[in-house]
Amino acid sequence: MNNISKALFLDRDGVVNIDHGYVYEPAKFEFVPGVFTACKAFADAGYKLIIVTNQSGIGRGYYSEMDFHTLTQWMIAQFAAHQVTVTDVYFCPHHRKKALPEYLKECDCRKPAPGMLLQGIADHHINPASSIMVGDKLSDMQAASKAVIGTRVLVRSGQEFDARAIDSADHVCDSLADLPSILL
Numbered sequence: 001m002n003n004i005s006k007a008l009f010l011d012r013d014g015v016v017n018i019d020h021g022y023v024y025e026p027a028k029f030e031f032v033p034g035v036f037t038a039c040k041a042f043a044d045a046g047y048k049l050i051i052v053t054n055q056s057g058i059g060r061g062y063y064s065e066m067d068f069h070t071l072t073q074w075m076i077a078q079f080a081a082h083q084v085t086v087t088d089v090y091f092c093p094h095h096r097k098k099a100l101p102e103y104l105k106e107c108d109c110r111k112p113a114p115g116m117l118l119q120g121i122a123d124h125h126i127n128p129a130s131s132i133m134v135g136d137k138l139s140d141m142q143a144a145s146k147a148v149i150g151t152r153v154l155v156r157s158g159q160e161f162d163a164r165a166i167d168s169a170d171h172v173c174d175s176l177a178d179l180p181s182i183l184l
């Protein structure tokens with residue numbers, strides 16, 4: 001089967017939810033205002049929603065993979081309650097310097113590496129050229145560039161970013177909520 005679908009790849013912290021720092025509990029998971037409406041617009045326009053998230057908090061020992069999966073199931077259920085299907089969620093628990101031994105590695109999945117995006121493209125027969133990546137860091141844009149994603153969007157989540165991040169994006173906006181009016 002050739003790659004015929006298009007995807008809205010989403011970074012999680014800072015894009016789907018407010019990045020309070022290593023969020024792993026539903027009680028601390030604050031959806032960005034307007035995220036459900038925006039994601040439903042893209043889903044209705046034929047985009048598969050795929051989340052790609054660095055989770056070095058696992059490697060650092062702040063929380064477990066089970067904690068992450070429990071939060072992820074809860075997050076997916078919130079989307080479903082708003083009639084939005086999340087096609088898949090990919091995460092990277094690794095860190096090359098600050099991690100427990102089993103997570104201490106230079107991997108190909110931690111953004112800016114493109115591994116999570118490439119896995120989603122393969123698993124879900126995605127055409128990268130007609131897909132979109134939304135992130136809040138330069139590393140998100142770099143991962144998207146390496147995966148040859150057609151449109152890269154940087155959102156102002158409160159993370160500091162420099163001119164390199166802005167230059168690496170096709171669009172810069174305050175939030176995912178702004179995106180349907182820009183791209184659809």
Ligand SMILES: O=P(O)(O)OC[C@@H](O)[C@H]1O[C@@H](OP(=O)(O)O)[C@@H](O)[C@@H](O)[C@@H]1O
Nearest residue numbers: 011012013019021022023053054055056
């Ligand atoms: O934005 P995504 O990729 O969904 O997830 C980012 C999180 O895993 C955390 O990534 C950390 O960066 P380090 O992983 O410590 O460099 C920090 O930026 C935290 O504030 C943030 O919550």
Ligand SMILES: [Mg+2]
Nearest residue numbers: 011013014136
């Ligand atoms: Mg982020």
Ligand SMILES: [Zn+2]
Nearest residue numbers: 092094107109
């Ligand atoms: Zn990794």
